[in-house]
Amino acid sequence: MTLCVIGGVRIRARPSVLLLGGLCLLFGEAEGLLLAAALLCAHEAAHGLAARALGLQLLEIELAPFGGVAQIAGVEQAPVREALVAAAGPLCNLCLAALGGLFAYCLPESTPYLAGFIAANLILCLFNLLPAYPLDGGRLLRALLLAFCEFQTASRVAAGLGLLCGLGVMALSAPVYLASGKWNLSLVLGGLTLFLAALREMRSARLDAARRLLKMRIRLEEGRPVPLRTLIVPEGTRPEVLLRHFKPGAIYRVLVVDEKLRARRESWQWEIQDELFGEKRALQGEELRLQHGSMGR
Numbered sequence: 001m002t003l004c005v006i007g008g009v010r011i012r013a014r015p016s017v018l019l020l021g022g023l024c025l026l027f028g029e030a031e032g033l034l035l036a037a038a039l040l041c042a043h044e045a046a047h048g049l050a051a052r053a054l055g056l057q058l059l060e061i062e063l064a065p066f067g068g069v070a071q072i073a074g075v076e077q078a079p080v081r082e083a084l085v086a087a088a089g090p091l092c093n094l095c096l097a098a099l100g101g102l103f104a105y106c107l108p109e110s111t112p113y114l115a116g117f118i119a120a121n122l123i124l125c126l127f128n129l130l131p132a133y134p135l136d137g138g139r140l141l142r143a144l145l146l147a148f149c150e151f152q153t154a155s156r157v158a159a160g161l162g163l164l165c166g167l168g169v170m171a172l173s174a175p176v177y178l179a180s181g182k183w184n185l186s187l188v189l190g191g192l193t194l195f196l197a198a199l200r201e202m203r204s205a206r207l208d209a210a211r212r213l214l215k216m217r218i219r220l221e222e223g224r225p226v227p228l229r230t231l232i233v234p235e236g237t238r239p240e241v242l243l244r245h246f247k248p249g250a251i252y253r254v255l256v257v258d259e260k261l262r263a264r265r266e267s268w269q270w271e272i273q274d275e276l277f278g279e280k281r282a283l284q285g286e287e288l289r290l291q292h293g294s295m296g297r
Contacts, residue, residue: 012062014193035117039093039124046092047072050085069134069197079143086139090125097121132165132194133158134201150246152209159205162198166191213270216251226251233257235264239272 040063048058051072060071072085100118104111129137138158145154169191176184220226227250233242235256246252252269 010060012060014062035120039096039120042096043089043092043124043128046088047085050088054081054084056081056085079146083140083143086136086143089136090128093121093125093128097125127190130165130194131158132162132198134162134197135165135194138162138198146247150209150243151212152205153244155205155208156202159198159202162201163195166193166195166198169194210273213251213273217270220251228253230255234259239275242272 044061044063048061051058056072058072062069062071097118100114100121104114104118128135129140131141132138133142133155138161141161142154142158145157149157170188171191173184173187173191176182176187216226229247229250229252231242231245231252231254233254233256235258237256242254246269254267254269254272256264256266258264
């Protein structure tokens with residue numbers, strides 16, 4: 001659901017946010033709702049400011065319980081920049097918590113009023129630092145994994161941890177219930193949201209990898225410069241082995257040589273991935289969709 005558009009950036013909210021907001025109003029937690037909304041906006045604004053500082057374009061912000069997703073053009077092509085943008089959100093909440101603690105230290109009489117503000121920021125910071133994609137911690141993990149494997153594998157590993165963390169957060173509500181006698185709806189809804197988001201990312205990892213490669217291929221066909229890297233491999237090298245060497249930010253050309261290092265044939269990255277995943281039709285359909293979209297603009 002689109003809430004508003006600010007500076008060309010669309011602000012959306014997932015249905016779970018509206019559900020959580022309705023529950024807060026139903027149980028008389030309007031103040032908590034306003035505080036959570038303000039902190040979420042500050043969290044995502046930090047992502048946007050970090051992206052712009054790094055020369056990236058912020059396209060959309062989608063709010064979710066305990067966090068959100070900032071859609072930033074091109075951030076996944078540079079793992080270091082993705083890590084910096086991902087870290088900006090939790091760092092913002094940590095700074096707000098520290099600021100609240102400083103005020104409470106200087107003005108002790110304000111401590112009862114600032115306790116909720118400090119706790120909410122710390123919870124939002126720690127929750128988003130879970131190594132669970134698509135949370136910020138999961139994005140940091142994926143950026144680290146991209147130094148060792150290709151985009152699709154890194155996304156699947158980070159999303160797989162997201163599934164486990166989502167189940168863990170929901171399971172945590174059971175001991176909380178046994179201790180307090182009340183169900184913590186925030187834990188249940190937050191864990192369920194994380195599980196579903198991670199499941200969606202897990203299913204779309206292959207398509208996301210194909211889409212990223214396709215965009216670079218279209219840029220190349222349009223005559224725009226694209227970073228090119230060459231892999232020289234011996235004959236008989238399996239596509240699965242080659243896949244681990246395909247890092248973000250470039251298109252790969254694979255040169256196959258014999259035992260005397262004489263060139264036998266060469267292949268492009270998309271040809272190898274087509275052979276491995278059988279995605280040729282999907283890529284062609286995505287190419288047509290992207291081309292029609294650019295013509296429409």
